[in-house]
Every structure is written in C-alpha cells, then in structure tokens.
Amino acid sequence: MSSEDAGGWDFSAAAATPAGGLGTIPPVPPPTNVGTPGSGPGDPGRPGVGNRVGNLVRTFVRGVGQTLITLGLVLLLFVVYEVWVSNIFAHQRQNKVRQQFSQAVQKGQDPLKGQDRLNLPSGKQIVIPAGEGFANLYIPRFGKDFAWTVVQGTAAGDLERGPGHYTDTAVPGQLGNFALAGHRVGKGEPFLNLDQLVPGDSVVVQTAGNWYVYKVLGDAKKYAAASKLTSKPQRAAAIVDALNSRDSQGVPGREIVTPDDVAVIAPVPDNSGLTPTRALLTMTTCHPKYSADQRMILHAALARAVPAKGNAIPKELPGGTL
Numbered sequence: 001m002s003s004e005d006a007g008g009w010d011f012s013a014a015a016a017t018p019a020g021g022l023g024t025i026p027p028v029p030p031p032t033n034v035g036t037p038g039s040g041p042g043d044p045g046r047p048g049v050g051n052r053v054g055n056l057v058r059t060f061v062r063g064v065g066q067t068l069i070t071l072g073l074v075l076l077l078f079v080v081y082e083v084w085v086s087n088i089f090a091h092q093r094q095n096k097v098r099q100q101f102s103q104a105v106q107k108g109q110d111p112l113k114g115q116d117r118l119n120l121p122s123g124k125q126i127v128i129p130a131g132e133g134f135a136n137l138y139i140p141r142f143g144k145d146f147a148w149t150v151v152q153g154t155a156a157g158d159l160e161r162g163p164g165h166y167t168d169t170a171v172p173g174q175l176g177n178f179a180l181a182g183h184r185v186g187k188g189e190p191f192l193n194l195d196q197l198v199p200g201d202s203v204v205v206q207t208a209g210n211w212y213v214y215k216v217l218g219d220a221k222k223y224a225a226a227s228k229l230t231s232k233p234q235r236a237a238a239i240v241d242a243l244n245s246r247d248s249q250g251v252p253g254r255e256i257v258t259p260d261d262v263a264v265i266a267p268v269p270d271n272s273g274l275t276p277t278r279a280l281l282t283m284t285t286c287h288p289k290y291s292a293d294q295r296m297i298l299h300a301a302l303a304r305a306v307p308a309k310g311n312a313i314p315k316e317l318p319g320g321t322l
Contacts, residue, residue, distance in 0.1 A: 086160075090188030093161045098149040101133035110208035112171050128152040131161055135172055136206040137180070137190075141197060144318045148190045150205075154181045163190050163283075166265050170279065172205045172212045173305055179265035179282040184289055184296075191285035194298055199223040199242055199253050202316040203281055203300050210307055211314045211322060214281040214300035218253025219245035249274065255297045256287055264297045278302065 104111065111134040128134055130153035137148045154164040163182040170176030182191035197203075199218030204211060219242045226238030243254040251269050265282055268274040279302035287296035306314055306322045313320040 086186045087188055090160050090162075090183075090186075094149065094188060097131075097133040097151055097161050098136075098147075101136070101149050105208045112207055113209075130155065130167075131158050133162070134165075134207070137163055138204040138206070138317055139197070139201070140204070140316055140318070141201050142193055148182075148188075150180060159183055160187050162188065169265055169282075170267070170276075172207050172281075173210060173279055173302065175279055176267040176276045177265055177269060177280045177282050178205070179284065181284045184285040184287070191283060192289075194283060194285050194296055195254075195287075197254070197298055198239060199245075201300075202303075203283075204314055204316055205281070206308075208308070210305055212279075212305050213303050213314055213316050215303045216243075216253050216298060216300045217247055217251055218243040251280070251299050253299060255299075257295050257297060259292065259295055261295070264295075269297075269299055 101111075111128050111132065131151050133149035133151050135150045137150050139146050148162050150163050150165055151158050151161045152165050152167065154166055158164040159181060163180045165171075166179040166181065169179040172178050182194075183189050184191050184194065197216050199216055199220045200223065201216040203214040203216065205214065206212075222242035222245060223239060226235055226242055229235040229238055240254075244252050246252045249268055250271055255264065255270075257264055263270050263272055264284065266272040267276040269280065269282060281300040281302070283298045283300075285296050286292045287294040309322065312322050314322045
C-alpha cells in the first residue's frame with residue numbers, strides 16, 4: 001500500500017527514523033550499588049549496620065535513663081515517708097499511749113509499782129508489757145509542747161510509739177541509770193534536737209506518783225564562760241568542750257559513741273564495774289541527723305524528786321509551782 005493509499009501518512013522504514021534522529025534507544029543498565037536488603041547504604045528500604053548500632057545505643061541509654069528516673073522517684077517517696085509520713089503515724093500511736101497512761105493514773109494505777117501485775121514493789125523487778133506507757137517526759141528547752149509518754153522497750157515497734165525504756169536499766173528515781181532511746185528523724189523524732197541541750201538544762205520525768213527533775217551533766221562553769229563568747233565558732237567549740245567534761249565518776253554531759261557501745265547505759269555510764277550511788281538519766285539517739293552511723297548520748301543526774309499533788313507541776317516547767 002502506497003503512501004497515498006494510507007491517507008497521506010508514510011509508515012515506511014525510511015520514514016520511521018528521520019535523518020539526524022535518535023535512532024534505536026539503548027537498554028538502561030541495572031544499578032551496580034544495590035545489594036541484598038540491609039547490606040549497605042544502597043538499600044533504600046532498610047537502615048544499614050551503622051544506623052542499627054546507633055538505634056541500639058539510643059534505646060539502651062533511654063532505658064537506663066528511665067530506670068534511673070524510676071529509682072529516683074522511689075527513693076524520694078521513701079524519704080518523704082521516713083521523714084514526714086512516719087511522723088503522722090507515730091504521733092497517732094503516741095497519743096493512744098498517752099491517753100492509756102493518763103487513764104491508768106486517774107484510776108490510781110501505777111505501772112511502776114506493779115499494780116495488777118503481781119503487786120511487785122518499786123525497786124524490785126518491774127513487769128511492764130512492751131510498748132506500754134509508764135511515765136511522761138518533758139524538756140523545757142524544747143518548749144511547752146514537748147511532752148512524750150515513755151514506753152517500755154526499745155524494739156522497732158516500741159520506738160514507733162515514743163521514747164523507749166531500756167528494759168534492763170533503772171526506772172525513774174531509782175539508783176542507777178534510767179536509760180531511754182528515741183528516734184532523731186522520722187517516726188515521731190522525739191529526740192530530734194537532743195544536740196541543743198547544755199549543762200544544767202532540766203529534764204523532767206512524771207510518773208503516777210512523783211515528779212523527777214534531772215539536770216544535764218557537764219561543766220556548768222565552762223558553759224557559762226562559753227556562752228559569753230562573741231565568735232560563733234569559738235562559742236560552739238567551747239560549749240562542746242563543756243558538755244564533754246566528765247564529773248568525778250567519769251560521766252560526761254554528752255558523748256558520741258559507736259552503736260555497739262552499751263557501756264553508756266550501764267548503772268554508772270562508761271564504768272560498768274562501779275556500784276551506782278546516784279540516780280541518773282541517759283538519752284540515746286542516732287548521730288548525725290539522717291544517719292545511724294553513731295549514737296549521741298546525753299547524761300543527766302537527779303536533782304530533786306517531788307511527790308505529785310493534784311494538777312500542780314514542778315517549777316522547772318512553765319507555770320509550775322512545785
């Protein structure tokens with residue numbers, strides 16, 4: 001069929017490629033940098049080895065960071081509980097103990113005389129259930145609101161109720177050493193400010209039948225001279241020296257010892273072989289604050305005893321007349 005027969009269009013081979021045209025289009029060769037998936041940077045679908053390692057490192061670091069944050073929150077909650085929340089529970093338990101002791105006194109019962117407990121006389125073996133209150137403790141330097149009922153025993157559960165009495169030591173007013181333990185931070189923290197006591201400070205103990213006034217030991221003359229110093233560092237050091245001074249029996253006003261030093265609650269503190277000739281009071285607590293590495297010990301000697309008379313209180317307490 002001629003060109004004329006096709007309506008003027010020329011489909012011959014000569015007409016398919018005009019002079020100067022592109023001619024036959026050569027095949028496009030495949031890319032030479034494409035390997036198997038993930039085998040190198042030429043794989044556009046998956047990251048290479050370098051990227052995978054980087055992702056693993058980032059995942060590990062992120063996991064460690066999240067773990068540290070979680071541990072930090074747990075530690076923070078523990079601190080909040082130990083320092084604040086435990087105080088709430090301890091004060092609730094202390095209020096219950098105080099009410100029970102007050103009710104017993106109003107009924108004429110004295111735990112120290114063993115009423116309803118084989119009628120054991122004071123001065124002999126005292127039978128008091130662990131955790132039961134038998135005396136009230138007042139320290140005027142800490143303010144009129146400082147009032148704690150002392151409980152029998154120094155186990156963890158006892159000390160969560162209040163200052164605890166070392167069961168093998170004397171009772172208030174007896175010859176020997178009436179020794180107490182108390183928390184310094186958290187769980188009521190009755191002995192939080194024990195380090196603020198100075199020679200001559202009063203510590204008042206109330207039982208069902210008597211008031212006992214103890215005085216913190218140490219060198220009162222040294223303390224009087226130290227209190228006049230104008231330099232704070234010098235005054236603080238001089239007060240410590242006054243507290244550390246030992247009396248004729250070798251008993252200081254304050255000492256710092258290791259937790260296993262039980263000689264501090266002996267009948268004559270630090271002198272286990274001596275026979276007691278006076279009534280002493282010893283208070284022990286953790287040292288320094290927020291730590292249990294050491295123990296702070298405060299010693300006091302009985303200055304006077306006053307029989308209880310109605311609602312009257314000793315003159316060492318605000319409003320006292322006895």
